Amino acid sequence: MVNAQKFIAQATEEIRQEAGDERVVIALSGGVDSSVCAALASHAIGDRLVPIYVDTGLMRKGETERISYLFGDMNLHVARAGDEFFEALMGVCDPEEKRKVIGERFIRVFEREARKTGAKYLLQGTIYPDRIESEGGIKSHHNVGGMPLHMEFTKVLEPIRDLYKDEVREVAGALGLPSEIQHRMPFPGPGLAVRVLGEVTPEKVAVAREANQIVEEELIEKYRPWQCFAAVLGLGTGVKGDNRVHGWIIAVRAVNSRDGMTADPLHLPYELLERISSRITSEIPSVARVVYDITSKPPATIEYE
Ligand code: XMP
Numbered sequence: 001m002v003n004a005q006k007f008i009a010q011a012t013e014e015i016r017q018e019a020g021d022e023r024v025v026i027a028l029s030g031g032v033d034s035s036v037c038a039a040l041a042s043h044a045i046g047d048r049l050v051p052i053y054v055d056t057g058l059m060r061k062g063e064t065e066r067i068s069y070l071f072g073d074m075n076l077h078v079a080r081a082g083d084e085f086f087e088a089l090m091g092v093c094d095p096e097e098k099r100k101v102i103g104e105r106f107i108r109v110f111e112r113e114a115r116k117t118g119a120k121y122l123l124q125g126t127i128y129p130d131r132i133e134s135e136g137g138i139k140s141h142h143n144v145g146g147m148p149l150h151m152e153f154t155k156v157l158e159p160i161r162d163l164y165k166d167e168v169r170e171v172a173g174a175l176g177l178p179s180e181i182q183h184r185m186p187f188p189g190p191g192l193a194v195r196v197l198g199e200v201t202p203e204k205v206a207v208a209r210e211a212n213q214i215v216e217e218e219l220i221e222k223y224r225p226w227q228c229f230a231a232v233l234g235l236g237t238g239v240k241g242d243n244r245v246h247g248w249i250i251a252v253r254a255v256n257s258r259d260g261m262t263a264d265p266l267h268l269p270y271e272l273l274e275r276i277s278s279r280i281t282s283e284i285p286s287v288a289r290v291v292y293d294i295t296s297k298p299p300a301t302i303e304y305e
Contacts, residue, residue, distance in 0.1 A: 004174035007167075008040065011159040015044035015123075018157050023119035027110050028053045028076070030067045032172050032184055033125030033160065038071065039175045040159055041123055047075050050117045054109050056102065057082020058191030058205060061213040070178065077117070081109045089193065089200040095305035098200065102190045122153040126161050127168055185220070185227050186260065194305040195231040203286075204248075208232045210284045211250050218276050219254055225266055228254035230280070231304040238288025247288020250280055255302055263297040 015024075024041060028034050028051035041049040051074055055064045068078055088105045092098050114122075160168055172182040188194050195212065196204040211230035219228045231251045238247040252273070257263035277290040293300070 004167075004170050007163075007171055008043075008174060011040050012044045015041050015157060015159055018155065019045050019048065019121060021048075022121050022155075023048050023050060023117060024121040024123050024157065025050045025052055025114045025117055025119040026123040026125070027051075027106075028067065028071060029189075030063060030070075030181070030184075031125070031187065032165075032168055032177075032181055033127055035071075035177055035181045036168055036172050036175065037123055037125040037159055038074065039172075039177060041157075042074050049123070050075050050077060050114075050119055052077045052079060052110060052113045052117075054106055054113075055080045055082060056085045056106065056191055057202070058085060058102070058193045058200075059209075060187065060192070060216075061209050066180075070181070077113055079109050079113045081105070084109065086200070086202055091199065093198045095194065098193050098305065099190050102193055106189075120153060121155045121157060123157045123159070126158045127163050127165060128161065129164065131161060183224075185225075188303060194303045195229060197231070197233050197304055204232050207248050207250075207284055207286060211252075211280050211287070214279050214283065215252055215254070215276060218272065218279070219266075219268075223254065223266060223268070225254045226257040226260075226263065227302060228252075228266075233291075233304070236289050245288065248284075248286055249289045249291065250287050251291050251293050251304065252276055252280075253293045253302070253304075255297070257297070257302070260302065261297075263302050265292075265294045265296065268292070 024045065026034060026038055026041065026049065028038050038049065038051045051071060053067050053076060055078060064078065068076065085102065085105055088101050089098065092101055163171070169182050192205050192208045192212070193200045195208045208230060215228050215230045219225060231253065233249040233251050235246045236249040238245050254266040254268060255263040256266060273292050280290050281287050
């Protein structure tokens with residue numbers, strides 16, 4: 001890339017010109033791409049940028065509060081739509097079907113909110129690898145390349161379309177975005193729904209959320225993995241007092257990767273794994289068992305679904 005400051009100046013000017021006097025909406029996820037776009041556009045057109053954050057009910061712990069805090073000085077719209085997502089997901093067990101249901105619901109909610117703002121233009125955080133992947137038809141199940149446009153937007157702005165991920169992170173730093181956003185681990189669009197096997201219920205998602213938080217607290221700062229998380233595999237047998245009981249089985253996964261296409265598990269110290277296991281089982285009483293996944297990708301994927 002040229003230098004970050006120069007890019008910021010050019011992109012800001014481009015957004016200003018393309019937006020003219022119109023209002024522009026962006027789906028802000030809190031990921032580095034949409035955050036950089038929102039920051040650039042906010043510099044360029046101020047209050048005429050309307051970032052819309054959809055809380056799907058499938059977010060990580062404290063995510064909605066964090067986004068509201070970090071972007072609160074923008075004209076941020078928060079759509080709390082968790083109930084809608086859980087209702088749509090009832091009885092859905094197939095991973096691809098889950099993605100489809102979540103993707104469609106997301107668009108429905110986003111459209112509804114966008115319509116309220118009267119915006120005619122859409123800003124998207126598409127980056128260079130997204131364009132290559134969508135053109136090549138790879139990973140079509142991932143919501144890369146933005147949302148399908150059956151919305152009535154007359155223009156789509158893509159200010160970071162020529163950047164690679166590391167360049168986006170560099171720009172994030174130069175824009176003064178907090179390090180937690182600049183260095184954020186990839187988090188799948190369908191959120192915790194792909195970290196619970198089978199049907200997505202509020203209870204399973206709540207367990208996944210707490211367990212993910214513990215794994216992140218224990219691993220991110222010290223090990224800086226490409227990704228680390230916990231997934232709810234299903235129910236198994238545990239013991240409480242004198243009784244055999246049913247409890248959730250949690251898988252902990254921590255991998256390093258260059259681009260997500262292949263991945264290797266981290267060799268974590270046994271003491272750390274024991275601490276994670278005992279924290280998860282004591283802080284989430286409905287969990288009976290914790291396992292650490294040592295499978296590479298391939299043959300496994302990074303996520304569980
Ligand atoms: P897999 O599980 O395919 O993951 O090995 C590779 C990378 O992609 C992320 N991932 C997704 N991201 N929507 C997304 O936005 C999805 O449906 C999705 N599925 C997987 C995963 O977290 C990893 O970084």
